[in-house]
Amino acid sequence: MDLAVTEMTNWAVDLIDVRKTYGRRIQALGGVSIQVGRGEIFGLLGPNGAGKTTLVKIMMSVVRPDSAYGTVLGRPIGHRGKLARIGYLPESHRFPGYLTGAQVLDFYAALAKVPRQKRAANVEKWLHRVGMTQWASTRIRKYSKGMMQRLGLAQALMNDPEMVVLDEPTDGVDPVGRRSIRELLIELKRAGTTVFLNSHMLSELEMVCDRVAILVGGMVARQGTLKELTDHTLEYQIRCGGDVAALTEKIQGLGGRCEDGAVILAGHDPQKLNALIDVLRAGNVLIDSVEPRRFSLEDILVEAMGAETGAGAAAAPIGIARHAT
Amino acid sequence: MQLWALIVDGFRQAVDSKIFWVLACGTVVIMLALLSIGFEEGKAVFLFGAFETESGGYNPMFELGRSRLVGVIIYYVMSLFLGWIGVVLMIIATADLIPGMLQSGSVEVLAAKPISRWRLFLYRYLSGLVFVFLQAALFIGLTVLVMGFRWGVWRPGLLASIPLLVLMFSYLYCVSAAVAVKTRSALACVLITIGAWVVFAMVSQAPMLMEAFRMEKSSRLYRVVYAVSWVPPKTGDLPILAARFAHAGTSSDVLPESVLQSGGPQQREDFELAREIEERQLKQPPVYSIGSSLLFEAVVLGFAMLSFARTDF
Numbered sequence: 038m039d040l041a042v043t044e045m046t047n048w049a050v051d052l053i054d055v056r057k058t059y060g061r062r063i064q065a066l067g068g069v070s071i072q073v074g075r076g077e078i079f080g081l082l083g084p085n086g087a088g089k090t091t092l093v094k095i096m097m098s099v100v101r102p103d104s105a106y107g108t109v110l111g112r113p114i115g116h117r118g119k120l121a122r123i124g125y126l127p128e129s130h131r132f133p134g135y136l137t138g139a140q141v142l143d144f145y146a147a148l149a150k151v152p153r154q155k156r157a158a159n160v161e162k163w164l165h166r167v168g169m170t171q172w173a174s175t176r177i178r179k180y181s182k183g184m185m186q187r188l189g190l191a192q193a194l195m196n197d198p199e200m201v202v203l204d205e206p207t208d209g210v211d212p213v214g215r216r217s218i219r220e221l222l223i224e225l226k227r228a229g230t231t232v233f234l235n236s237h238m239l240s241e242l243e244m245v246c247d248r249v250a251i252l253v254g255g256m257v258a259r260q261g262t263l264k265e266l267t268d269h270t271l272e273y274q275i276r277c278g279g280d281v282a283a284l285t286e287k288i289q290g291l292g293g294r295c296e297d298g299a300v301i302l303a304g305h306d307p308q309k310l311n312a313l314i315d316v317l318r319a320g321n322v323l324i325d326s327v328e329p330r331r332f333s334l335e336d337i338l339v340e341a342m343g344a345e346t347g348a349g350a351a352a353a354p355i356g357i358a359r360h361a362t
Numbered sequence: 363m364q365l366w367a368l369i370v371d372g373f374r375q376a377v378d379s380k381i382f383w384v385l386a387c388g389t390v391v392i393m394l395a396l397l398s399i400g401f402e403e404g405k406a407v408f409l410f411g412a413f414e415t416e417s418g419g420y421n422p423m424f425e426l427g428r429s430r431l432v433g434v435i436i437y438y439v440m441s442l443f444l445g446w447i448g449v450v451l452m453i454i455a456t457a458d459l460i461p462g463m464l465q466s467g468s469v470e471v472l473a474a475k476p477i478s479r480w481r482l483f484l485y486r487y488l489s490g491l492v493f494v495f496l497q498a499a500l501f502i503g504l505t506v507l508v509m510g511f512r513w514g515v516w517r518p519g520l521l522a523s524i525p526l527l528v529l530m531f532s533y534l535y536c537v538s539a540a541v542a543v544k545t546r547s548a549l550a551c552v553l554i555t556i557g558a559w560v561v562f563a564m565v566s567q568a569p570m571l572m573e574a575f576r577m578e579k580s581s582r583l584y585r586v587v588y589a590v591s592w593v594p595p596k597t598g599d600l601p602i603l604a605a606r607f608a609h610a611g612t613s614s615d616v617l618p619e620s621v622l623q624s625g626g627p628q629q630r631e632d633f634e635l636a637r638e639i640e641e642r643q644l645k646q647p648p649v650y651s652i653g654s655s656l657l658f659e660a661v662v663l664g665f666a667m668l669s670f671a672r673t674d675f
Binding site: 059094097098099100101117118119120121123125127129130131132133135136140143144145147148149150152153192 | 363364366367368370371374375377378462465466467468469470471472473474475476477478672675
């Protein structure tokens with residue numbers, strides 16, 4: 038294992054060339070580099086088996102990398118002391134069933150070296166914030182999955198962390214609870230806490246994340262702000278009232294295509310758009326609307342998966358289609 | 363703070379198991395049984411006076427009687443009930459402490475806290491020993507009090523059995539902890555630990571067994587067996603060490619004169635040999651027994667901690 042510090046940066050997370058192979062054959066991460074700014078909400082997404090959870094576990098010192106450079110909160114990867122400043126909610130977490138909700142929070146906070154008085158205050162504060170106050174004295178073996186998830190979130194926040202790492206935080210939570218969690222994440226961001234999210238719920242990531250990285254096959258396929266990722270995939274959809282079949286050749290000449298009675302122009306090129314509109318108008322086609330469309334995260338993920346596997350759109354799961362945001 | 367949190371949590375987990383209550387009930391029953399026995403004017407009374415018989419050589423008015431009563435307590439109450447049944451129950455009660463911590467979904471949360479792996483493991487291990495200490499202290503403390511107040515036999519030296527029992531349990535619990543790291547199964551911990559206990563006892567007692575069969579001490583086989591017998595922990599030495607501290611405990615303290623003197627010359631000779639071996643064991647410095655056992659424990663724990671520290675969860 039080769040752990041080295043590169044340089045002290047202002048990134049909350051600055052990982053460079055993180056590699057991990059399980060056994061001799063299963064390569065989970067093949068040289069991942071990602072940067073997460075302080076105080077931002079960062080989303081990590083990718084298909085199953087992409088290495089997301091392994092990457093998170095390496096950040097949290099739960100898994101040892103084969104090699105890794107960089108820092109987490111300014112400290113080298115694997116540094117235990119920094120963990121006191123990070124909150125972590127793992128996927129499918131399990132807490133001891135013999136403890137009550139309040140005892141769970143107190144126990145894990147004590148392990149995070151939170152002083153006793155602060156623990157007592159924070160138990161009350163975070164149980165209230167996740168709506169679990171009335172269940173504080175109930176043994177958690179009686180909790181539902183959604184309640185466990187909310188308790189897990191409170192556990193991750195008990196040490197008032199500088200950064201919180203959440204692996205599938207809304208798993209098993211009802212829509213109202215999910216909304217409440219999203220609001221909490223935004224509150225944390227406003228308070229200056231860095232939020233690192235690993236989730237399959239792409240629509241939710243889209244609603245809260247400042248930046249995302251897409252992991253495919255143990256490598257970063259895309260990384261950037263949502264705007265950066267979605268801008269280059271902009272396209273225009275021109276809805277027409279009449280038949281455009283006669284104009285197909287001219288439309289294709291300008292880079293457009295006909296799809297379900299609409300004309301689609303890929304890319305962000307106002308000149309071409311106007312030229313296309315001129316062609317349609319000259320052909321006496323009635324234009325209903327012109328809509329710019331940005332791809333959703335889901336589209337980008339599917340595209341990234343296709344590019345990585347070389348299978349293109351065929352790699353997309355059934356039911357995933359491009360849709361406007 | 364972290365140590366205290368893990369010890370309290372370990373205790374909560376152990377108390378949550380039914381075995382804890384079985385042990386508690388066993389303690390109450392044994393204490394009531396001891397309380398029901400009394401000695402009055404050369405007679406022993408049972409069930410609070412329902413039956414009585416001659417106290418014979420067990421009259422606590424005399425030193426020999428007191429010594430024999432202490433011997434009986436060490437052999438039958440502490441060694442048999444606490445040292446065997448109690449230890450098996452405690453192995454079961456504490457078996458899930460480390461496997462429970464290592465379950466998927468649970469270990470990730472713990473391993474992501476600012477506590478080193480070896481410390482996390484060691485503190486959890488200690489929480490098991492603290493649980494056993496409290497159980498042993500309750501049982502032995504009550505026994506000493508019952509003996510003192512009810513029979514007038516005060517032997518505070520018996521309290522040394524509390525750390526001795528915890529020590530003996532730690533010899534076994536290190537095996538349970540190592541198995542837990544490798545298998546994460548409480549059932550495997552119980553079965554392998556009890557199996558190891560049997561093996562330890564057999565190997566440790568092997569030289570004495572060979573002596574009893576009058577094997578030459580100068581023979582190669584005896585020397586090899588003797589050397590090997592020092593490797594495993596000496597779990598069978600608890601009653602011997604407890605007897606040392608309580609100044610009683612050889613078979614002559616436990617068995618009545620009539621039993622000692624019965625039988626033919628051969629049987630008497632065998633008994634004398636057994637007693638000679640016992641006496642020799644009593645004279646052995648505890649540092650040999652405890653030191654070699656602790657060395658074994660340290661090696662097993664070191665292996666378990668290293669394995670735990672190097673595992674990806």
